[in-house]
Amino acid sequence: MTDKPTIDRQKLQQTALKVREHIVKMATDGGCFVGASLSAADLILYLYSEWLNIDNHNLDDPDRDYLFLSKGHDVPALYGTFVELGLMEKDRLKNHLSIDDHIYWHPNTKIPGIEFHSGSLGHLPSVAIGVAMDIKIRGGKNRVVCILGDGELNEGTCWEAMLVANAYKLDNLIFVVDRNQFQANMPTEELIPLEPLHDKFTAFGGAVKRIDGHDFDALHNAFSAYPFETGKVNVVIADTVRGKGLPSIERRADRWFCNFTAPEIESLLRELHGEHLSQLTSETLVVR
Amino acid sequence: MTYEELLTRQATADERFIVMTAENRALVRNIYAHLGNRFIDTGITEQTMIGAAAGLALRGRIPVVHALASFLTMRAFEFVRTDAGIPNLPVKLSSFIPGFLSDGNGPTHQAIEDIALMRGIPNMTVFAPADEDDLIKMLPDIWNYPAPSYVRINTQKSGYEHAPFELGKAEVIAEGTDVTILTYGLLFAQTLAAVEILKNEGLSVGLINMRSLKPVDEQAILEATSSKLLVTVEDHFLTGGLYSIVAETLLKHQTAAKVLPFALNEKWFKPSLLPNVLQHEGFTGKQIAEKILGYTTNAVQQTIAVPQFSE
Numbered sequence: 001m002t003d004k005p006t007i008d009r010q011k012l013q014q015t016a017l018k019v020r021e022h023i024v025k026m027a028t029d030g031g032c033f034v035g036a037s038l039s040a041a042d043l044i045l046y047l048y049s050e051w052l053n054i055d056n057h058n059l060d061d062p063d064r065d066y067l068f069l070s071k072g073h074d075v076p077a078l079y080g081t082f083v084e085l086g087l088m089e090k091d092r093l094k095n096h097l098s099i100d101d102h103i104y105w106h107p108n109t110k111i112p113g114i115e116f117h118s119g120s121l122g123h124l125p126s127v128a129i130g131v132a133m134d135i136k137i138r139g140g141k142n143r144v145v146c147i148l149g150d151g152e153l154n155e156g157t158c159w160e161a162m163l164v165a166n167a168y169k170l171d172n173l174i175f176v177v178d179r180n181q182f183q184a185n186m187p188t189e190e191l192i193p194l195e196p197l198h199d200k201f202t203a204f205g206g207a208v209k210r211i212d213g214h215d216f217d218a219l220h221n222a223f224s225a226y227p228f229e230t231g232k233v234n235v236v237i238a239d240t241v242r243g244k245g246l247p248s249i250e251r252r253a254d255r256w257f258c259n260f261t262a263p264e265i266e267s268l269l270r271e272l273h274g275e276h277l278s279q280l281t282s283e284t285l286v287v288r
Numbered sequence: 289m290t291y292e293e294l295l296t297r298q299a300t301a302d303e304r305f306i307v308m309t310a311e312n313r314a315l316v317r318n319i320y321a322h323l324g325n326r327f328i329d330t331g332i333t334e335q336t337m338i339g340a341a342a343g344l345a346l347r348g349r350i351p352v353v354h355a356l357a358s359f360l361t362m363r364a365f366e367f368v369r370t371d372a373g374i375p376n377l378p379v380k381l382s383s384f385i386p387g388f389l390s391d392g393n394g395p396t397h398q399a400i401e402d403i404a405l406m407r408g409i410p411n412m413t414v415f416a417p418a419d420e421d422d423l424i425k426m427l428p429d430i431w432n433y434p435a436p437s438y439v440r441i442n443t444q445k446s447g448y449e450h451a452p453f454e455l456g457k458a459e460v461i462a463e464g465t466d467v468t469i470l471t472y473g474l475l476f477a478q479t480l481a482a483v484e485i486l487k488n489e490g491l492s493v494g495l496i497n498m499r500s501l502k503p504v505d506e507q508a509i510l511e512a513t514s515s516k517l518l519v520t521v522e523d524h525f526l527t528g529g530l531y532s533i534v535a536e537t538l539l540k541h542q543t544a545a546k547v548l549p550f551a552l553n554e555k556w557f558k559p560s561l562l563p564n565v566l567q568h569e570g571f572t573g574k575q576i577a578e579k580i581l582g583y584t585t586n587a588v589q590q591t592i593a594v595p596q597f598s599e
Contacts, residue, residue, distance in 0.1 A: 062347065109375065116346065120370050126336040127371060130343020130351075134306075137325050160336045167331065 004224040007050055012216045015084050016045050017272060020245045022080030022093055024260075024268050030097040031259025032105055033073035035249060039180035039213070039240040040074040040147065045081045046219040047145060047176075056087055059112055065142050066115050066131055070124030071149035071178060072106040079103065079111070087113045122155025124148075125175065129165050132173040143226065145174045151183025154192050159204065162233065166205030171227045174234040175206070178213065180242040184256055197237055206235035213238025248277050254284035289424050291315050291382075291443055295352060296322050298431060305431070306344050309354040310337045312384055315441065316354055334364035341379045342371035350378050350431065357383035357399030357440065358390070361406060372436040373409040379436045381406075386416075386440040387473055387523030388557065388565050389595060395556040404528020406438040407502040413437045413455075414502040418476030419446040426453040426499060444595065446477040450497070458505035461495040467580060468494035468512040470530060471521040472501060475550075478566065478592075479521050481573025485587040486580060498530060509537045513545040519580060523571070526551040550576060563592035 019041050027034040044067075048054060052065040069078055082088035088111070095101035102110040106119035118124050128146035135142055152158060165173055179197065181187055188194050201208045207228035211218040219238070228234045241250050246268055249255035260268065260282050267278040296319050299305035307319055308328045320327040330337040334355045341351035353360070360383050361368070372379035383402060390397040407414045413435050417423035420443045430437050433455060451459050458470075467486060471479045476497055486493045494515055496508055512518055522530045531549040538545055550571060557569050566572045570579070574589040 116342075117370075117374060120366060123339055123367065123371055126339025126367070127343040127346070129336065130340035130345075131347055132343075133328065133340060134344050134347040134349060157335050157339070160333045161339070164330045164333055164336050164340070168328075 004220070007216055007220050009216050012045065012049060015049070016042050017245075018084050019045055019077060019080035020272050021269060022083055023076040024246070024265060024272065026076045026079075026093060026096045027258045028260050028262060028265050031257060032076050032096070033256065034076070034258040035182070035242040035252075035256050036071065036149065036178070036180065037074045037076040038244045038246065039242045040071070040178045041077040041080065041244070042214045042216065043176060043178065043219060043238050043240070044074075044077045044147070045084070046216055047223070048081050048085055050220060051223045052145065053142070054113070055085075063140060063142050066128070066144045068115055068118070068124040068128045068144070068146040069107055070118055070128075070146050071121065071152050072118035074147070074149070074178065075105070075107045078107065078114075082113055121149070121152040122157035125158050125161030126164070128173060129161055129168070129170060132165070132170045133168060135172055136168070136170065143172050143174065145176060147176045147178060149183070150177055150179045150181065150188050150194060153177065153194055154183070162201070162204040162206065165233045169231040170233050171229070171231055174226065174236060176236045176238055178240055179237050180240045181251070182242045182253060182256070185253060187253065201235040201237070205232060207232035208235040208237065210237040210239065213240040214244055245272050246278070247271070248280055259283070290420070291423060291427075291441065292317070292319060294424055294427055295319065298428065299323055299326065299352075302350075304348060304350045306341075306349045306351045307354075308337055308341055308351050310334045310359070312355045314384060315382065334359045335367045338364045338367035338379065339371050342375070342377050345372070345377035345379055350380060352380040352382055352431065354382045354384060356397060357386035357402055358397050361399055361402040361438070365405060368406075368412075368436070369409045373411050376411040376435060378434055380431055381436070381438045382441050383438065384441055386442075388562060388571070389442065389474060391562040391565055391595065392559050394559040398556050400524050400552055400556070401528060402438070402440065403501055403524050403530070404532070408528075409436075411435055412502065413500075415500055416440040416472035417442050417499065418450065418473065418497045419444050419448065421446070421448065422450045422453075422476075422497065422499065425450055429453055429455050440473055442474050444474050444477065444593070446480065448476070448480065453499065456500050456503040456505060458508035459497040459499055460508060461497055462493060464492040464494035465515050466491040466493060467517045467519060468496065468515040469519045469521055470496045470498060470509065470512060470534065472498040472530060473523060475521050475523055475571060478571060478573040478576060481590055482577040482580070485574060485577035485585060488587070489577075489581055489585065501530070501533060504533055504537065506537050506541070509534055510541055510543060513538070513543055516546065517580070518545050518547045519550065519576075520547065521550040521571070521576060524551055526553040548580065550579070561594050563594060566592060
């Protein structure tokens, strides 16, 4: 885009805080993948607020943009964003894990705005490729974003998909890596090292930008440069912090899936506003 | 009409169709010239091909995808189940060289659990044509049916002219009171030969070409129990294929029958050219008939053609 509209950084930050409140509130009575949701919250909010042409009225329009959440377990960040942008009723979040709704640890297409279910890692890069291919065949202008976890990049199908996307010159496709440095139980670099990640994606034919995934200006600069290079798959490596916004769980390997007590939730909501550091006693290393 | 001619006709007449392959072009070598960018070869990437097919189907397309049966159903199994099965998308799987048709390739290429795997996926439909004529008769209905499908592609020529196809219905070739043979796929030709031998030995013999394994024609199976013996003949593991389908059907309807299965019991088959494989594993028409009879005959086994493809 040549005329880059300005963004209201302060407003985005305020909205992001509300999205994080929704995420924290979902991390009890069964819990959720709170750390990975908090790392992805800013980039998901940015994309829906400022970049994607997706709103309440065009969810079935074939000319809309698409966002595929491949890592899947960060879906609380997506639902929190949906609530703040008016795509979902706020009260519906109270149905988290209810047998009467479809809000659980991974996305379900019965929630308006969810393009495809996920949960099994390494699937949606290829589904996104199919959508991007069809848009190309039809000569459409819409764009296809696929958000990947960094741990997810262990799956060979992510790289298989890069080969195919490159072969078909899918420059309407944007892979966004939520590079929060952790996979389930371990720092990525201690288990299956991914770096130099920029070089890897470049070698696979991507046009790569690496940015601070919590900096709205950086996100805006990166996405405003779409398409990064004609004929090349766009790749954004968003450096993020797992648990971002809650210093008491940030970058902690043992706080992946969290099921907090009600008093902990109250404390963490105050912590989001910088009031204090929470004393957490609930079980760590809960693995789902 | 060949498979490729039919697919070309279908896809040129209906813009929704996309022809995909994971670099298995044996069945679709010439179609690119007709379809242009609606022909997509993803390279040797069965998983990515299925995921991309799901994405295309999300956009209203009907992807017909091609790969070797064992890689399509096993390497890409979770993609088929998760990306086509769960959302019930019309991804159409054309599996190349299923069952004995992988003849000389060896066990890596032997898809002899494909029926079991595919029919275990909710929403998936499963079909196994007896020969090219049967294949051509069933494909238009299958491709236009709003569900994912798995078809054991079989372009062998048996010379038999089949009845029109009806999804979910078996084709009753003959009815008999002593023995009824139930079969699908390329062994149909051998069962036709077996029926002749059994008739010459004085038996009243029925033969059913199952065609549609899911949904299955339960009524045809139940009616076959009026003969004294049911025989299932399939190039598949004993577990999960037609023998299992018959057992499930009889149990579901609280019916008992005497059933003799011809299948691969806990073993892969010895790789060789198709005629040698059938002879070695005991699946020629003469061998099937003589096992049913319990004695040898002086019937002459017809020559079995070597498949004309290999990949």
